[in-house]
Amino acid sequence: MERTLIKNTAGNIGKEILIKGRAVNIRKLGEISFVLIQDYTGLIQAVWDKSIEEVKIGNAIEIIGEVKEEKRAKGGVEISGKEIKIISDNSEELPFDLSKPNLNLQLTTLLDYRSLSLRHQKVQAIFKLYDLLLKNYDSAMREEGFTEIKTPKLLGAASEGGANVFKIQYFEKHAYLAQSPQFYKQIMVGVFERVYEIGSVFRAEPHFTTRHVNEYISLDAEMGFIENFEEVMEMLNKVLRKIFAKIGEEGKEYLKIHEAEISEVPEKIPRVKLSEIKKIIKKKYGYEIPKGTDIDPEGERLAGRYGKEEFNSDFIFVTHYPWADRPFYTMPAENPEETFGFDLIFKGVEIATGGQRIHKYDQLIENMNKKNIKPDGMEFYLDIFKFAMPPHGGWGMGSERIIQQILGLGSIKEAVLFPRDVKRLHP
Amino acid sequence: MERTLIKNTAGNIGKEILIKGRAVNIRKLGEISFVLIQDYTGLIQAVWDKSIEEVKIGNAIEIIGEVKEEKRAKGGVEISGKEIKIISDNSEELPFDLSKPNLNLQLTTLLDYRSLSLRHQKVQAIFKLYDLLLKNYDSAMREEGFTEIKTPKLLGAASEGGANVFKIQYFEKHAYLAQSPQFYKQIMVGVFERVYEIGSVFRAEPHFTTRHVNEYISLDAEMGFIENFEEVMEMLNKVLRKIFAKIGEEGKEYLKIHEAEISEVPEKIPRVKLSEIKKIIKKKYGYEIPKGTDIDPEGERLAGRYGKEEFNSDFIFVTHYPWADRPFYTMPAENPEETFGFDLIFKGVEIATGGQRIHKYDQLIENMNKKNIKPDGMEFYLDIFKFAMPPHGGWGMGSERIIQQILGLGSIKEAVLFPRDVKRLHP
Numbered sequence: 001m002e003r004t005l006i007k008n009t010a011g012n013i014g015k016e017i018l019i020k021g022r023a024v025n026i027r028k029l030g031e032i033s034f035v036l037i038q039d040y041t042g043l044i045q046a047v048w049d050k051s052i053e054e055v056k057i058g059n060a061i062e063i064i065g066e067v068k069e070e071k072r073a074k075g076g077v078e079i080s081g082k083e084i085k086i087i088s089d090n091s092e093e094l095p096f097d098l099s100k101p102n103l104n105l106q107l108t109t110l111l112d113y114r115s116l117s118l119r120h121q122k123v124q125a126i127f128k129l130y131d132l133l134l135k136n137y138d139s140a141m142r143e144e145g146f147t148e149i150k151t152p153k154l155l156g157a158a159s160e161g162g163a164n165v166f167k168i169q170y171f172e173k174h175a176y177l178a179q180s181p182q183f184y185k186q187i188m189v190g191v192f193e194r195v196y197e198i199g200s201v202f203r204a205e206p207h208f209t210t211r212h213v214n215e216y217i218s219l220d221a222e223m224g225f226i227e228n229f230e231e232v233m234e235m236l237n238k239v240l241r242k243i244f245a246k247i248g249e250e251g252k253e254y255l256k257i258h259e260a261e262i263s264e265v266p267e268k269i270p271r272v273k274l275s276e277i278k279k280i281i282k283k284k285y286g287y288e289i290p291k292g293t294d295i296d297p298e299g300e301r302l303a304g305r306y307g308k309e310e311f312n313s314d315f316i317f318v319t320h321y322p323w324a325d326r327p328f329y330t331m332p333a334e335n336p337e338e339t340f341g342f343d344l345i346f347k348g349v350e351i352a353t354g355g356q357r358i359h360k361y362d363q364l365i366e367n368m369n370k371k372n373i374k375p376d377g378m379e380f381y382l383d384i385f386k387f388a389m390p391p392h393g394g395w396g397m398g399s400e401r402i403i404q405q406i407l408g409l410g411s412i413k414e415a416v417l418f419p420r421d422v423k424r425l426h427p
Numbered sequence: 428m429e430r431t432l433i434k435n436t437a438g439n440i441g442k443e444i445l446i447k448g449r450a451v452n453i454r455k456l457g458e459i460s461f462v463l464i465q466d467y468t469g470l471i472q473a474v475w476d477k478s479i480e481e482v483k484i485g486n487a488i489e490i491i492g493e494v495k496e497e498k499r500a501k502g503g504v505e506i507s508g509k510e511i512k513i514i515s516d517n518s519e520e521l522p523f524d525l526s527k528p529n530l531n532l533q534l535t536t537l538l539d540y541r542s543l544s545l546r547h548q549k550v551q552a553i554f555k556l557y558d559l560l561l562k563n564y565d566s567a568m569r570e571e572g573f574t575e576i577k578t579p580k581l582l583g584a585a586s587e588g589g590a591n592v593f594k595i596q597y598f599e600k601h602a603y604l605a606q607s608p609q610f611y612k613q614i615m616v617g618v619f620e621r622v623y624e625i626g627s628v629f630r631a632e633p634h635f636t637t638r639h640v641n642e643y644i645s646l647d648a649e650m651g652f653i654e655n656f657e658e659v660m661e662m663l664n665k666v667l668r669k670i671f672a673k674i675g676e677e678g679k680e681y682l683k684i685h686e687a688e689i690s691e692v693p694e695k696i697p698r699v700k701l702s703e704i705k706k707i708i709k710k711k712y713g714y715e716i717p718k719g720t721d722i723d724p725e726g727e728r729l730a731g732r733y734g735k736e737e738f739n740s741d742f743i744f745v746t747h748y749p750w751a752d753r754p755f756y757t758m759p760a761e762n763p764e765e766t767f768g769f770d771l772i773f774k775g776v777e778i779a780t781g782g783q784r785i786h787k788y789d790q791l792i793e794n795m796n797k798k799n800i801k802p803d804g805m806e807f808y809l810d811i812f813k814f815a816m817p818p819h820g821g822w823g824m825g826s827e828r829i830i831q832q833i834l835g836l837g838s839i840k841e842a843v844l845f846p847r848d849v850k851r852l853h854p
Contacts, residue, residue, distance in 0.1 A: 040573075059815045091813045116814060118615070124619070127618075138565060142562065145432075147554070165601075168593050171633065187542045191546050193466060197624075199497045215645065361518055383542070386519045388487045390449075390515050418578060
């Protein structure tokens with residue numbers, strides 16, 4: 001008998017079909033047994049009027065049975081089970097009950113047993129939403145005429161100053177892991193004008209926070225022939241508006257499992273200068289952002305709160321970051337102590353950083369000199385500015401943070417399949 | 428005046444518009460000047476009845492002019508130029524002529540000046556096709572119900588034996604760069620049944636060949652509840668058939684620049700056992716594959732030739748690779764000296780490797796023992812086979828090789844934006 005996919009059961013009422021999948025729940029009610037089975041297309045319940053002791057939760061199974069209408073079931077049908085066969089059995093007891101609505105595990109346990117905890121319905125839902133984020137970032141960028149690129153993660157020099165970079169033995173030399181595709185995506189603006197990349201980035205930051213991991217997937221973009229950095233914010237705004245609307249539609253069931261509602265991205269996300277928001281936060285919330293930092297996590301949280309209270313927006317752009325805190329390639333603003341650099345804050349956490357870049361060679365070199373940065377190993381990048389680079393800008397966005405913030409997850413590590421931190425390289 | 432995109436010029440006949448883009452060619456014919464300008468949506472020609480000395484090839488420019496019908500032009504229109512302005516100039520001479528139909532550079536020069544050579548129309552076409560490959564792999568996999576995943580590239584142990592792995596200083600420990608997402612995608616079969624990944628992989632192989640780079644983008648997939656490894660080949664066949672048809676449609680103009688025709692992927696790609704193809708190659712082409720190797724590049728080339736001559740197919744699956752040559756997780760075949768492992772050869776070069784994997788814990792451990800492989804650092808992977816893994820299989824496919832073979836490029840490095848080899852970490 002050929003396999004029927006669970007999504008196609010409803011079209012087979014009255015017929016005997018074969019289902020393959022994982023037993024995600026098994027319940028008994030007197031003489032009746034219920035098996036909830038999952039394949040890659042959905043979930044369905046099979047019912048027996050006898051006990052089926054041999055099958056355990058987590059088993060890979062085959063079921064033969066008749067499709068019956070069942071109004072109370074999610075898809076409107078269930079299976080009246082005839083045969084059940086174990087394709088693959090558990091040779092050990094599961095360390096926790098995957099059929100409970102909540103795993104209630106400590107983060108460390110959740111991650112130590114990652115291969116199994118990922119099978120839980122609520123954990124699965126996180127990565128189904130993540131899958132939708134990837135899909136819709138892709139399609140939104142393509143709709144705006146961006147070309148997808150893949151740039152190297154092995155670099156010949158530690159870019160952007162050299163701090164927090166992982167070093168590799170590369171044959172007879174050393175190489176460094178890319179902290180961002182920054183230089184390459186800028187170079188590619190000279191080729192395709194609009195480019196985007198979905199790729200791994202690596203940060204050797206010794207952080208222990210709820211919002212840092214040492215390896216993550218960055219959603220990058222860079223666009224040429226801009227008039228100003230506001231065009232970059234407009235594009236990011238537009239793209240996020242599309243993505244969030246799509247995730248809301250296509251991810252409804254996964255959001256529901258987490259009792260989460262997708263935020264509406266305003267047509268125009270509010271924008272506040274960093275110097276302004278500092279004053280506002282102090283005045284409104286009595287919090288002073290520590291000197292020597294552009295903005296700290298508490299400041300971001302309060303900026304987010306202000307966006308919500310003042311504009312009813314879960315998103316707020318903070319703009320004009322100080323020249324001293326932004327990388328050498330950031331375009332200085334009218335006030336040379338500021339830049340045309342911005343952060344996007346979503347529910348109180350920065351999810352994207354972007355801005356306009358310097359596109360003239362002389363200005364770039366001058367800016368590097370002021371910042372005391374040596375050009376060593378960056379010549380391939382600097383040289384391109386001798387060849388008519390148009391005004392341009394872009395962003396880097398943390399994919400996992402978006403999901404963390406949509407669902408309100410306690411740690412970003414819950415939004416990474418196999419997260420990496422200072423202590424964790426397994427599983 | 429607002430910018431008009433080049434793709435929208437045809438709808439503006441008789442109107443004065445503003446175009447922004449790069450001057451990709453400038454020609455003079457007596458008193459008349461022609462400027463070919465490119466933005467991210469296309470190419471258009473602007474015409475002046477005077478000399479426009481100030482603009483140089485490669486400049487980022489703005490043009491104001493009137494849209495005129497011009498039957499001989501590609502889009503049916505051209506611009507009668509009024510104003511021209513340089514937005515960004517070249518401060519140095521271009522090292523080569525980007526307006527010629529062919530760059531005719533040596534590979535080393537092409538790569539040393541990569542940021543500029545990428546601007547050449549023919550080189551751009553390679554990466555427009557690459558962009559279409561990424562797009563259509565994505566959509567084909569999603570249509571088959573695969574969930575997109577992103578798995579870590581930093582590993583706590585050198586997997587699959589430890590050869591040819593890059594080592595990193597990772598805080599107080601060492602880490603290793605992933606050679607493939609193999610273990611993680613298998614684990615994810617236990618979660619979503621069907622998964623795919625587009626991601627960076629790193630190989631510390633000291634090769635100097637036309638078909639190896641040390642960092643590339645692998646198109647991976649893994650699927651559960653298979654009956655046999657033929658289902659995996661069927662899926663790869665189906666997916667490639669879709670992708671190639673789409674690239675043929677959507678990439679027509681880029682293929683034309685390279686005078687390349689897209690191959691038709693047969694409904695059923697021919698399959699030959701490795702032991703068979705060795706005999707055939709010897710008998711038909713008088714070439715003996717060296718002992719101690721499964722198949723060498725010349726053998727692959729001749730297998731490709733056989734596929735073409737015998738089945739009129741640019742693709743051929745070579746199956747049942749020897750147990751001795753395949754990784755420990757490969758499912759042994761009926762004849763235990765063979766495996767249910769296959770390679771896919773496209774125009775004489777291997778583009779994908781795949782097969783069925785062992786899904787039972789005991790069998791996996793036994794196979795490791797036979798191969799003398801220690802489980803150290805792989806426990807997180809091995810343990811999952813105690814928990815009802817279904818029969819499964821998948822593939823890893825070299826994205827850049829596909830483009831290399833479609834276009835007949837002399838080196839795979841031409842199909843990588845910024846390639847990495849033993850000597851090359853720049854640009």
